[in-house]
Amino acid sequence: MHKTNVNALLDKMAQDIANRHLNKPLLIGIHTGGVWLANELHERLELQDPVNTIDITFYRDDYQKVGLQPNVKGSHLPSDMHHRDVILVDDVLYTGRTIRAAMNEIFDYARPDSITLVVLVDRGGRELPIQADVVGEKIELSANQHIKLKGPDELTLQITTAET
Amino acid sequence: MNFTDIQFDNKGRLRHFLTIEDIPRDTLIQILDTAESFISFGQREIRKAPLLRGKTVVNLFFEPSTRTRTTFEIAAKRLSADVINLDAKRMSTIKGETLLDTVSTIEAMKTDMFVVRDAASGSAFLIAQHVSPEVRIINAGDGRHAHPTQAMLDMFTIRQYKKEFADLSVAIVGDILHSRVARSQIHALKILGVKDIRVVGPKTLIPTAIEKLGASSYHRLETGIENVDVVMMLRLQLERMEGQLIPSEQEYFHLYGLTEEKLKLAKDDVIVMHPGPMNRGLEIASSVADGEHSVILAQVTNGIAIRMSVMATIMGGSR
Numbered sequence: 001m002h003k004t005n006v007n008a009l010l011d012k013m014a015q016d017i018a019n020r021h022l023n024k025p026l027l028i029g030i031h032t033g034g035v036w037l038a039n040e041l042h043e044r045l046e047l048q049d050p051v052n053t054i055d056i057t058f059y060r061d062d063y064q065k066v067g068l069q070p071n072v073k074g075s076h077l078p079s080d081m082h083h084r085d086v087i088l089v090d091d092v093l094y095t096g097r098t099i100r101a102a103m104n105e106i107f108d109y110a111r112p113d114s115i116t117l118v119v120l121v122d123r124g125g126r127e128l129p130i131q132a133d134v135v136g137e138k139i140e141l142s143a144n145q146h147i148k149l150k151g152p153d154e155l156t157l158q159i160t161t162a163e164t
Numbered sequence: 165m166n167f168t169d170i171q172f173d174n175k176g177r178l179r180h181f182l183t184i185e186d187i188p189r190d191t192l193i194q195i196l197d198t199a200e201s202f203i204s205f206g207q208r209e210i211r212k213a214p215l216l217r218g219k220t221v222v223n224l225f226f227e228p229s230t231r232t233r234t235t236f237e238i239a240a241k242r243l244s245a246d247v248i249n250l251d252a253k254r255m256s257t258i259k260g261e262t263l264l265d266t267v268s269t270i271e272a273m274k275t276d277m278f279v280v281r282d283a284a285s286g287s288a289f290l291i292a293q294h295v296s297p298e299v300r301i302i303n304a305g306d307g308r309h310a311h312p313t314q315a316m317l318d319m320f321t322i323r324q325y326k327k328e329f330a331d332l333s334v335a336i337v338g339d340i341l342h343s344r345v346a347r348s349q350i351h352a353l354k355i356l357g358v359k360d361i362r363v364v365g366p367k368t369l370i371p372t373a374i375e376k377l378g379a380s381s382y383h384r385l386e387t388g389i390e391n392v393d394v395v396m397m398l399r400l401q402l403e404r405m406e407g408q409l410i411p412s413e414q415e416y417f418h419l420y421g422l423t424e425e426k427l428k429l430a431k432d433d434v435i436v437m438h439p440g441p442m443n444r445g446l447e448i449a450s451s452v453a454d455g456e457h458s459v460i461l462a463q464v465t466n467g468i469a470i471r472m473s474v475m476a477t478i479m480g481g482s483r
């Protein structure tokens with residue numbers, strides 16, 4: 001078990017977001033870990049609009065290669081994202097491909113004024129030019145290591161190393 | 165080789181959608197769940213997902229069809245595919261080209277998926293055997309054999325209103341003999357765990373082998389729909405009937421037509437379904453078709469989501 005205190009990170013992230021003075025902010029969590037975190041941030045930021053969720057299954061760039069992922073949760077996004085500042089939340093930022101997919105999907109719903117990317121962990125290893133605006137913690141991991149957010153009751157980070 | 169082997173690749177993934185038979189329960193549930201996520205696409209600003217971008221889907225219909233062909237076309241377009249509609253009856257088959265020659269010709273134009281409807285049972289299966297491995301086939305109705313996407317949209321609609329399959333009583337009413345829809349429905353209901361599956365109709369329209377599929381036969385509508393949760397009406401396929409299979413149309417409506425009065429024998433919250441097109445006043449009274457228990461238009465809407473789900477499921481992972 002990684003000894004990160006997720007709650008302390010969330011407090012700091014919420015503060016960082018608040019300091020940005022966003023206009024009519026709208027939280028969108030990426031399934032599944034991102035949704036848990038978005039709910040936590042929602043409480044801390046005391047936002048009025050409910051948390052929205054996005055499932056990037058239909059926008060993944062590996063569909064041709066691996067096919068449709070099972071257990072699609074579906075996206076629940078409002079149609080009135082125009083003129084809003086979107087806060088996009090994910091648990092781990094790695095290659096950047098998930099974020100690309102999520103942004104493509106968001107723009108099929110509407111054109112928000114801005115998107116702020118918030119992640120709990122930036123583990124490096126980017127394959128696309130995507131960076132987070134708010135980061136809970138940077139943890140450099142090698143390719144054979146796997147990091148996962150466990151939840152939703154008590155949020156903890158778990159790092160495992162694959163035998164090579 | 166039988167119908168079911170060819171539907172799967174060597175990793176067990178669904179590659180063609182030809183018949184419900186032998187598709188595992190989990191795969192059917194997966195298709196229903198995925199369709200659920202596609203339902204919301206109708207409300208979005210851009211009603212498209214990029215899954216089939218750059219792919220070409222050919223609607224190859226040797227029999228006329230409006231709603232099935234249209235919903236397949238919309239489904240493919242919402243997945244960003246290019247769609248070509250071929251009213252095949254008018255083209256080369258008239259000039260003597262065989263079915264497989266027609267398919268080969270279109271395949272040579274680098275197409276990725278065929279949605280096939282044909283009056284002969286087994287056509288989609290024949291085509292699936294014939295095309296190169298990366299090409300996908302969906303059966304949109306072959307003769308009396310199967311119409312699997314219709315059955316899946318019916319299952320989706322049932323789940324929308326009823327939730328748990330295991331506890332349901334379902335009656336399929338009418339012309340079972342000529343119905344590819346009924347056969348696919350029975351397979352799907354059985355795999356999804358429905359225990360009480362009834363087929364209802366005159367003896368002349370119920371094949372004797374139907375009980376082997378796991379349905380029980382009823383020859384009186386009143387007993388057949390007693391206490392059921394779902395009534396699935398079938399279209400009386402007058403154009404396929406040879407000889408005297410039903411008495412007069414008035415007599416048929418009197419005995420087997422679904423009226424408000426007869427529907428009272430079913431459960432209070434019964435839903436009434438029909439795959440369309442309906443013969444109003446023959447198998448179903450207008451007041452029932454348009455009444456509070458009817459979910460017939462929901463079936464049409466759901467048909468798009470289900471067809472998107474089936475296409476996305478069989479097309480993925482091809483490289």
